Amino acid sequence: MKIPYFPGCTMKTTAKNFEMSAIASAKKIGIEFVEIPRWNCCGVVSSLTSDDLMKHLAPVRNFLRVQEMNKAEAVSENRLLTLCSMCYNTLSLTNNRMKENADELQKINDFMHREDENYAGSVDVVHFLSILDEWGFDKLKIENPLKNLKVASYYGCMLLRPKEVGIDDPEAPQIMEKLVTAMGAESVEWDAKSRCCGSYHTVKNIDLVKKLVSGIINDARENGAEAIITSCPLCAFNLDVRQKEMAVKNSDFQTMPIFYFTQLLGIALGLEKSDLGLEFNAINPNEILKKYEKIKGAK
């Protein structure tokens, strides 16, 4: 399967490890990500006012690129794959709005008269987790099962809500838990799996984020988790980097390593450590991996 891939800006900067591990795992499974050319930043958060069309330009421009790739038969899929939950959410919300409001789409197409075609509303946005689910978690060739590693799946907000774009039942999601079990690890049932991590408040209201993050980490620990997986670079930043800052401040705070789900998937698929960018994780993931000698050459 060759599928158009929308990385999103953060994949190229602080979330390189997410992209590396995702591309490597996908290749191992047999899915090739084809990065769409000249993509632009999706806008991270969707513009929710009824009258603001301009903020929907960016996603539509990306869909045009997918449309062009399909015309040039560079890919075998008409769906746009995203890794980051926020990109997924914003692109999907705009896509739905465009599909429902032909007049607004027409206005946007007219505005982008320098593009050589109009967006026909034919592209769908899909998250890597849904693709894996579609592919069949059981079909994953697990070479290095993460036996008795207790993993809490953290969804955050953007993967599940609002309902129109959620990839699973917002109140009782199971897709990441299924992946965790498929990887041979023990999935942990906990409450804070879709509680907000503070999102972009991390720019100017760091204490608020730290408060929320400590709540989430404690809830995970209370339910016996040893590691948390997520699929959003912003949640990862808040849970990982802000947690480390908290741990530095008060030493008795017991840290918990944060992974991108593709990193654990990479380990389970037996990928090399170099493919996974573990060195970029703020809280050192190696103790937990060493504890279960999971990672080849995890010194």
Added chain:
Amino acid sequence: MAKKIKFTDKTTKFLEKIMDLSGEQVTLCEQCGTCSGGCPFVEEMDINPSQIMRLVMLGQEEVMESQTMWLCASCYTCTIRCPRKLDLSKVSEALRQVKLREAVDNIDIAEIDAAEAVKLPTIALVGNFRKFTG
């Protein structure tokens, strides 16, 4: 102490502006409080989300001075639970936009401390500026 409220064209116009901008029929809110209960940021808020809906319905422009709309990070928890299927994230976006469209940013982007800035992921900056600058 209770505040005396007088209903004028101004209060109705304010309500209509917010309803128009958000696309949500604020008068539908039955004040059940589910939104406030589920909101992860409610403890920091001076006015609860349900109270915001109330005051907007009463056309009280004092909501514009509250911190609630700035704390709301559009996590959509209230959106999926509101029994009247009202989308509070859209109402708080409308309130933010009224402020931002008066060219009043809620963050001074130049004041971000340099050491922090280098560390922050792009996703945080773009997200923050989209919601806090006009």
Added chain:
Amino acid sequence: MEKKMVTVYLSGELFKVPEGSTIIMALEYAGFQLKRGVGCREGYCGACATVYREKGDYKLKGGLGCQTVVTEGMAITQIPFVPAEKPLYELETLTPDVGTFTNLFPSVFRCVACNTCTKACPQDIQVMDYIQSIIRGDLESAANISFDCIRCGLCAMRCPAEIVQYDNGILARRLYGKYLAKKSPELDNRVEEVKNGKYDADIEKLNKMDRDELSKVYYDREIKIT
């Protein structure tokens, strides 16, 4: 034969100027002695940024006064200076990555990818593309795309997110030039050689020659150019 005249509106005022003149020529023909809004008169310095609308066309176009030929009924306004506060920085202290831009140009993250800047650029630069490259930390492509920028300021005037594209561009190019571009080893060791006086003797020899000797050596020198 009498030159055909066309009507133009310079800053709103009606003037008749010879057909085929550029905007700068039109202004001067009208009697304005330009101090601002003119520089190299050859399309290189960006001083003569102009916005104009042509008859019967709703589009607001931007261009260089010295390169744009006036048309019948064209309405013209010069934009001699685009208000923008250039951040102050010591290039040596900066690192060639997106963090620098977060510090110096936080507004770049407000880009909504509407491509209005590209429409405004008289140098046909894909302005939005290099701003997007900066957002994702790809300074090399930002430097290359923005290369032909002559800092006329029209993009910044039209940007709904109030980004000052050209200031971002020059910093991206300087960071690329200083840090990311591969260095030429020949240059470094030639600078060393000159410092160590490797060529002092030869040069001294030439200093001592008179006109004829010099001329002889000059015409005998071997020309090796590819």
Added chain:
Amino acid sequence: MYPEYMMESIKKVAETRAKRLEIARKYGKKVFPAMSEQERADILNTYHPDYKDDALKEVRIGPNKGDKMINEVADIIEAYPRNSSSTFDLSKIDYETDVLVIGAGSAGLSAVLEASKKGVETMLVTKLRLGDANSMMAQGGIQAADQTDDNPYLHYLDVVGGGHFDNKKDLVEALVMDAPQSIKWLEELGVMFDKNEDGSMMVKPGGGTCRNRMHSTRDYTGAGICRVLRDEVQSHPDGINILEYTSATELIKDDKGQVAGAILYHMELKEYFIVKAKTVIIATGGFGRLHIRDFETTNHYGATADGLVMGYRAGANLLYMDSVQYHPTGAVFPEQIVGFLCTEKIRALGAQPVNKDGELFVFPLEPRDIEASAFIRECEDDKGVSTPTGLKGIWLDTPLIEELSGEGTIESVLPAMLRQYSRFDIDIREYPMLVFPTLHYQNGGLEINAKSETSIPGLYVAGEAAGGIHGRNRLMGNSQLDIIVFGRRAGKNAAEKVLNGVELGELSIKHADEYAKEVEKLGIDKKRISPILLPDYIPNHVKAKQLTTIYQGTLY
């Protein structure tokens, strides 16, 4: 597009192209025998404008009394100063600084950077916007002997050979020796030089060079360098005080004969300022806008040789003001871009000058004065193509480049040229350019030594305003080099002089008053005032009615 009657000539050019292409493939750059010394002398004497008998006239006042100079230069020399002691009370100082730099091209910018680096107070004054200068418009490149098969010795030879051996040797030495470190300095400031895959410098040949040593930043080399310097200057506002839209009209001296500052004039507000400065650096650039012999020019709007006049009146010596560099390839069609520079790099990439019958008639890469003279010869022998506005020009066969160096070369290496002509819907990849020599460079200038000093203590000159570096003819790429080399040297030396201590006496512009008396003796009309600050393009029928306007271009 080209009018109908030019199309037949274009067809001929196309017909001969195949043959010429074949020669170029076989012989590389030597598609036509270079002129011998004798042939050069003959062609200069018969066709080069400088050598026309009515081109020069004798100057009757000042340090160069008796020398022959270009008429237009002589006119601004023999003109009344704008200011006199009677109208100026020099005790009321507006600004005080250590190093006053006049002119903000790459020379002025480099000078002010080097000076402020030494920690002295600097002030930069420019007539128009910061960075609006000839430096910004250079396209071709900057020479520096940094390649292994090249060295300063060969560079030295090319410079003096090009300048007909009139160059001041100490200046040439400084030029060629400082060249490599100048490139290094610029790269450190962030200039994006064109490079090959492996990072080595992409170097091209130039007119009169024996090796490839032309560094470039695509065809925006001047801009590539000047905008980086401008950005560096604007990033240090504390050390450097900048005044834009302000000209200098007269140098101030003190009773000990040192230079002590200048009188400034704000172009729009028409306000005069007195600046007291321990040292002054003149970096005012060339004189293209004097329109010598009514030639069109490649120079920017403010190139009116103000520095020469002020320096001369203050007692500095002028060199080689009898020679003007005409760039052989100035656009001559369409009418809107007459005089615009078409970089020598076009010929370096293989384009060939051909006459109206499509015949190649000269070695494309002769030194500029030779090449220009050859073009003028073809036009005077009726081999040129006349334009609708009565000018004459010869074809520069640019489509040849696409054939020689491969499709897309023009687009990638000459984007500015392509864009320039496409604005008037001429695609230079398919059609040749029509060119004719255009007034380009002031070979001479105020005499300086290796430390950029003039004979007047405290007065330095850098850039095109300086004289002696290039003798009577400058090679391509050496000007971009000299403005960096002598700009930095002027800045460093001026700062050092200040640090070593400068005691200024009582300020005066007596020298201007005396000069005015001398001019009056010559019976010069009162209206002739210099420096002229700006050229005069207002049509006469309008100017006749502008009775109250104070007009800058007072020289008529």
Added chain:
Amino acid sequence: METKKTGIYLCQCGGNISNTVDLPKVTEHLKKNNDDILVQEYSHMCSGKGQQLIIDDVKKHGLKKIVVASCSPHFHEKTFRGALKKAGLNPYVLEIANLREHCSWIHKDIPEIATEKAKDIVDASHSKAELDFALQEKKMQLGNEILVIGGGIAGIQTSLDLADSGKKVTLVEKLPTLGGMMAVLTKTFPTEDCAACIISPKMAAVTDHPNITLYTNAEILDIAGHRLHFEAKVKIHPRYIKSDIDMDQCLICNKCTEVCPVSQPNYWEQGVIDRKAIYIPAPHAIPYRYILDTENCSHFIDNSCSKCVDICPQQAIDFTQEEKIVDVAVDSVVVATGYDIFDAMRKPVFGYGKFKNVVTALEMERIVDHISEAEPPRKIGKRIAFVQCVGSRDEQIGNEYCSRVCCMYSVKLASLLKQAKPEKDIYIFYTDLRAFGKGYEEYYKRAQNMGIKFVRGKPSHFVENKINKKVTVTVEDTLSRNIIESDFDLVVLANGLEPNKASEIVADTLKLAKSDDGFFKEAHPKYKPVDTLVEGVFLAGVAQGPKDIPDTVTQASAAAARVIATLAQKEVPIDPILAFVHQDICDGCQKCLNACPPKAISINADGKAEVNEALCLGCGSCLESCPVEALDLHYYTNEQLYAEVSAALKFKKDNEKRIIVFADDNTTYRLIDACGVRKMKYTNYARVFRVPSVSRITPSLIEYAFAKGADAVFLGDSPVKASRFEWANAVTRKNMEVVAEKLKKLNIETDRLIFSQFEAKDLMKFISEINKLAELIDKLGSLSDEQKAKLER
């Protein structure tokens, strides 16, 4: 006086017709082309004098058929039928020519053309009148048989009222015991008297009542019929206990239950208490007999046990019992199917089914019922939270309505709990506490008075503490705007009421409409609250919408009263316009049998098809199935329609164009009338004919119309969801395809044949479509003679 066969009366309608249509010209035209007719013109035919005119003429001239050219039949058809009766004629030998709505009012500005069109309309009615024949309005005898579906309090009450009034009732209940949901309750609000005490006597009365036949553990398979004549099929599931047949077999000695190894949560006790595979559901179950749960009985699973059989002294257990199908013919049906409780699993946020201490209100009913026993079935801890509006007033799961009873049953449970265990700390989280009934407000106040705390706020987040299993509830108290986040030992979800899934079969077969909230739709909320749109079918209880027990019982009695009132007429006229079979033509090919969804066609003794007039709805969609046109429709026979169409096209001139419009009487015909009333203008090409449903228009009739010169044929009917015959449109479309096939062969443009659906308000839609069709045929021109000839058989 000379006798005439047909009287044609042209009504001036006080100028409404005569001002446009030149009636004398029409009279002259009629006289010229027919001899055996009497033509009269009068100002107001519908007036008493107008009617008297007809009556006198019938006597004087012995008229056999009457044509009245006046306003729409929907205005005065009944009036003139009355006149005919008075004149001694059969009311169905009357034809109304609609000159006002279909001609004069819409063509006010073109009188000459209007007059020509009027001639065609009257000719058509006249040609149809010639072929009218007398139709007897049969009467249908009404019996006393009533079927009551659902054995809850509603069904019980209705059955008792009906039985007491002497009606024969068949009560069908799907569960093994009567009592429905009410029986499960402990006490009832507001009086707190025990549910069982109220319902048990009534349940007992049902079993004892001679007029009530009770089928428990039974389900409705199918109900055919309509209008006060229904035939239902009931399947009775076996109890595997012989006592079914003769009472005395099982002596309820309970030995089998003791010995039975299997134990399962008792559905009746809401799973709070278990029961064996063989069990009596409830202590006060009626009929108080055992039933065997075959899904969990090991004998049925793997034939590994038969302990109960061995132990039973009476040998009353019989594994071989089969289910039985019973046919019940009744005159009226009362639907009392009750409701399902909202399944809280559909809202995972509450954690029902995941958290140990989250229960539904019904479970709480059983818990409170057993609360004061020695060791109650489960511990409930000290602090209890009631959560209101679970599954109601919640658009996230699509239930916008309020279930009306949850507030009060929570108050009841809370107050019972508080009375039994005063130390309990009880909170009720509500959005609006609805205590609207009689004595409800006082009951609410009594609860508050007991110290039960009412907090206004809807809980939005539930987390179970893994160790102590307490449930942390997060809720905003909207009155003090504080966020409450505290632990509760027990969370009771006040689930709302949802439409009963099991009643789907009843809805489909009886074709009962549903209102937006999914409950059955009453004919009219105010003046026909217990009737339904289907004549003879009534509603009782929550089947019609959420309501408490007092309202349910009230409605049950109301339904009984309505049944009694309806059946009191003894007989009811049957509309004679129904299908019939020409016995002489029918060759018994049986192709028509499955062409009638209500299954009104059957084969009679001599092998010919026959229509059961009790079941036939008179739609006519069966006609196309008969290859020899033996199947016909009274008052709209094939012959009559052929005659009408050819009469309307007879005087068509070459340059003129004609559109033959067939309109269904119920919607499209009334819509065209409305266009007339509003004086809206449209093409004069149209000639409108009314039929019960355009599915009656057979392909041959359409081809005949084209053959006779129609340039286009326009069929208009009501959309499926609003139609009385939901299968009709499909039949019409099939007919259209048949015709289109033929037209294509003769390369006649198929766009000349249009079928469109209209709702009552679609006036503009009709006008634009008919005008567009007119423009089309202007462009296309008429059919060639050769084409017309090929079409005519």
